[in-house]
Amino acid sequence: MPTTFTLNTGTQIPWLGFGTGTALYSKDASQLVRQAIDAGVNHLDGAQMYNNEETLGTGIKQSGKPRAELFITTKLNGKVLQPGQTIKDTLQVSLQKLGLEYVDLFLIHDPTPATKQSNETLIDWWKQMEGVYADGLAKAIGVSNFKVSDLEIILPGAKVIPAANQIELHPYVWQEAEPIVRLCHEKGIVVESYGGLSPIVRVPGGPLDPTLETIRQRLAKDHGQPVSAGQVLTKWLSAKKAVVVTTTSKVERIKEFQDLPKIPDLTLEEVKQIEESGAELHKRSYMGHVFQ
Numbered sequence: 001m002p003t004t005f006t007l008n009t010g011t012q013i014p015w016l017g018f019g020t021g022t023a024l025y026s027k028d029a030s031q032l033v034r035q036a037i038d039a040g041v042n043h044l045d046g047a048q049m050y051n052n053e054e055t056l057g058t059g060i061k062q063s064g065k066p067r068a069e070l071f072i073t074t075k076l077n078g079k080v081l082q083p084g085q086t087i088k089d090t091l092q093v094s095l096q097k098l099g100l101e102y103v104d105l106f107l108i109h110d111p112t113p114a115t116k117q118s119n120e121t122l123i124d125w126w127k128q129m130e131g132v133y134a135d136g137l138a139k140a141i142g143v144s145n146f147k148v149s150d151l152e153i154i155l156p157g158a159k160v161i162p163a164a165n166q167i168e169l170h171p172y173v174w175q176e177a178e179p180i181v182r183l184c185h186e187k188g189i190v191v192e193s194y195g196g197l198s199p200i201v202r203v204p205g206g207p208l209d210p211t212l213e214t215i216r217q218r219l220a221k222d223h224g225q226p227v228s229a230g231q232v233l234t235k236w237l238s239a240k241k242a243v244v245v246t247t248t249s250k251v252e253r254i255k256e257f258q259d260l261p262k263i264p265d266l267t268l269e270e271v272k273q274i275e276e277s278g279a280e281l282h283k284r285s286y287m288g289h290v291f292q
């Protein structure tokens, strides 16, 4: 499995990102960010909406890790854009909070505050994103929670193609996600997954469980060491060529992710089995805009 993906800017995004939303939403993330960086994670995923960018910045600073060795993402909270305020204004506030001169990736977190107004508003947002990219405040720009129709609004007039689309991705949303992933790959847009552990964390006891268990046992046997159901799910995300954005309070869990490249990959048959079992239940955990 690849340990980095190449963005359309030519730079590399590490396959594993540590997120400061969900469990850390509106909380001080500094300790866990520091823990993740100390454990060797070099990709951090933040957002204006998470209301903790200062603490992401503190964790980064306390780690002592050179800036150039880290990949930092933040995301536009379009819900709070005020009339007369630009996207650049909001990114400058984020950079100040983070204590950084630039982010490696800046994403539109959610297209709906724009599309509720008009398609033209979303087109204007993307133009503004191209502006912050040209200014060097973001080394790459992208989107999040964009379904096919959202991408189709911005792509025809885009001077810069989004570098990434961060979406909820796991087998219980795969049928609806597949067209988004296909379009992204056709356009050279890297897919970033979040909520990838949902089948075991948020929807346990579903139709996928027996399939995960069978594959987990096969991988443990071939690897000669224990393999977890979470690792099987993450292998599936990797088979879908997705960056994995996760979070954890536990160093052991970070290690589980980092061990993944050493574990054998899923066979094509196993990938198919996971998708077939996943198709028996449709269950999203996050933005209802993207999936029913």
Ligand SMILES: NC(=O)c1ccc[n+]([C@@H]2O[C@H](COP(=O)([O-])OP(=O)(O)OC[C@H]3O[C@@H](n4cnc5c(N)ncnc54)[C@H](OP(=O)(O)O)[C@@H]3O)[C@@H](O)[C@H]2O)c1
Binding pocket: 018, 019, 020, 021, 022, 023, 024, 045, 046, 109, 144, 145, 166, 167, 193, 194, 195, 196, 197, 198, 200, 201, 230, 245, 246, 247, 248, 249, 250, 253, 286, 287
């Ligand atoms: N763009 C967006 O709209 C969007 C939306 C949601 C999330 N995100 C990003 O993605 C990041 C990760 O999201 P996520 O939390 O949904 O990721 P996830 O990888 O699906 O879940 C991680 C959570 O699952 C728990 N966990 C892991 N293994 C477990 C197990 N075996 N049993 C019970 N709990 C387990 C972890 O807790 P422990 O502390 O116990 O390990 C952690 O809180 C966020 O922080 C954010 O940066 C983005």
